Amino acid sequence: MKEHDSGTRTYIVVWGALVMLTVVTVAVSYVHLGMMNVFVALLIASAKASLVALFFMHLRYENRLVWGFALAPLFFLVLIVVGTLSDTLFR
Amino acid sequence: MDPATAREAATLGIWTFLATEVLLFGGLFTSYIIYRIKYPQIFYEGHLKLDHVLGAINTVVLIGSSLTVALGIAAIRKGKVGLLRLYLFLTLLLAGTFLGIKYVEYTEKFSHGLYPDTDIFFSLYFMLTGLHGLHVLAGMVLLGAVLFLAGRGRYSESYHTPVEISGLYWHFVDLVWIYLFPLLYLLG
Numbered sequence: 137m138k139e140h141d142s143g144t145r146t147y148i149v150v151w152g153a154l155v156m157l158t159v160v161t162v163a164v165s166y167v168h169l170g171m172m173n174v175f176v177a178l179l180i181a182s183a184k185a186s187l188v189a190l191f192f193m194h195l196r197y198e199n200r201l202v203w204g205f206a207l208a209p210l211f212f213l214v215l216i217v218v219g220t221l222s223d224t225l226f227r
Numbered sequence: 228m229d230p231a232t233a234r235e236a237a238t239l240g241i242w243t244f245l246a247t248e249v250l251l252f253g254g255l256f257t258s259y260i261i262y263r264i265k266y267p268q269i270f271y272e273g274h275l276k277l278d279h280v281l282g283a284i285n286t287v288v289l290i291g292s293s294l295t296v297a298l299g300i301a302a303i304r305k306g307k308v309g310l311l312r313l314y315l316f317l318t319l320l321l322a323g324t325f326l327g328i329k330y331v332e333y334t335e336k337f338s339h340g341l342y343p344d345t346d347i348f349f350s351l352y353f354m355l356t357g358l359h360g361l362h363v364l365a366g367m368v369l370l371g372a373v374l375f376l377a378g379r380g381r382y383s384e385s386y387h388t389p390v391e392i393s394g395l396y397w398h399f400v401d402l403v404w405i406y407l408f409p410l411l412y413l414l415g
Contacts, residue, residue, distance in 0.1 A: 144301055151294040158286050158408075162279065165413035177409035184405045192297045192398045194391075198238070205239050209246035213253045217260060224261050 150191045157184050234388050241392045245399050248362075252403055255355050259410060262347045271415045273348030276341060278332060282412035285328050286404065292321035293401040296370070296394045306384030308377055315374040318397070322367045329360055352411055359407060362400045369393045 161180040169176065190196045195206055228236070263270050299314030336342075336349075343353040373393050376382065382390055 144298060147294055147297045147301065151290060154290045154293075155287055158283060158290065161409055161413065162283050165279075165409070165415075174414055177414055178406075181406050181409050185402050188293060188398055188402055188405070192293050192401075193395055202235075202238055202242060205242040205246070209249035209253075212246075213249055213256075216250070216253055217257050220257050220261065225264070 146191060150187050154184055154187060157187075230386070234391075237388050237392055238395075241395050245395070248399060248403075252355075252358070255351065255358070256406070256410075259351050259355070262351065266347055269346050269348050273346065273352065274412060274415055276336075276339070277352070277412050278335070279412040281328055281332055282408050285325050286408045288321050288325050288328070289401050289404050292318045292325070293398050295321065296397050300387070300391055300394050303377075303382050303387040303390050304384065308380065308382065311382065311390065312374055312377050315370055315377065318370055319367055319374070322363055322370075326360060326363055329356065355407055355411065359400070359403055362403070366393075366397045366400050369396060 157180050161177055164176050164180070165173065167173075189206070193206075195203065198206075295314045295318040299311045299318065302310035302314060341349050343350050370393055373382075373390055376389070
């Protein structure tokens with residue numbers, strides 16, 4: 137694992153992007169898009185989450201093993217949500 | 228164990244712990260999705276009663292605290308202990324601000340007779356934000372301990388794994404809020 141030095145400037149740029157995306161997600165919530173509102177909100181949240189994970193959590197500089205550990209729970213999360221929905225939606 | 232291996236083991240350890248945390252919140256997110264589909268009207272009316280300005284401010288506060296943690300880690304990677312302590316102190320200040328605003332919000336909800344047993348929306352709201360708030364509190368204890376140990380000269384350019392590991396936990400707490408904010412405050 138490399139001890140990578142991502143500079144102070146990178147962090148501040150990422151922070152700026154996160155604040156911007158927060159403003160965007162609040163602004164979009166005032167526009168009525170129906171079901172698209174949910175989609176857009178989750179898309180923006182996921183973009184923010186990716187920025188935090190890649191830069192603040194240094195995932196960008198980690199090896200494949202760490203990536204595997206980091207992404208594995210997402211698979212189980214999808215499994216829980218889809219599995220439960222496939223039951224409750226069609227009861 | 229050589230230092231690099233020890234550091235990798237610690238990193239894998241915290242990510243494994245965070246996986247269990249994803250699934251802890253995941254169960255609640257699943258109930259949120261199911262009940263939102265089942266009772267859209269209750270969720271619509273519930274979200275109108277939340278203060279989305281305070282929610283947005285708290286989002287920015289928490290994102291700011293993630294930045295200060297990241298900058299603190301960058302500082303100790305260069306061996307700057309003083310700077311690390313400053314950034315950790317700022318992080319604790321922001322975390323305290325977050326909980327303070329949460330306290331104001333809760334008080335406001337209670338004064339309007341909105342409690343966890345009001346309806347399914349407020350059950351999920353208090354459960355999700357309450358569990359998240361406990362994580363903020365745990366993070367403050369953790370980062371407070373790191374701040375204390377940094378003051379005792381425990382960390383240096385060559386050894387600062389606990390700082391990085393605690394930082395990962397803190398960013399995770401930020402991540403959860405990034406999803407909680409739109410799901411509870413913004414979506415009607």
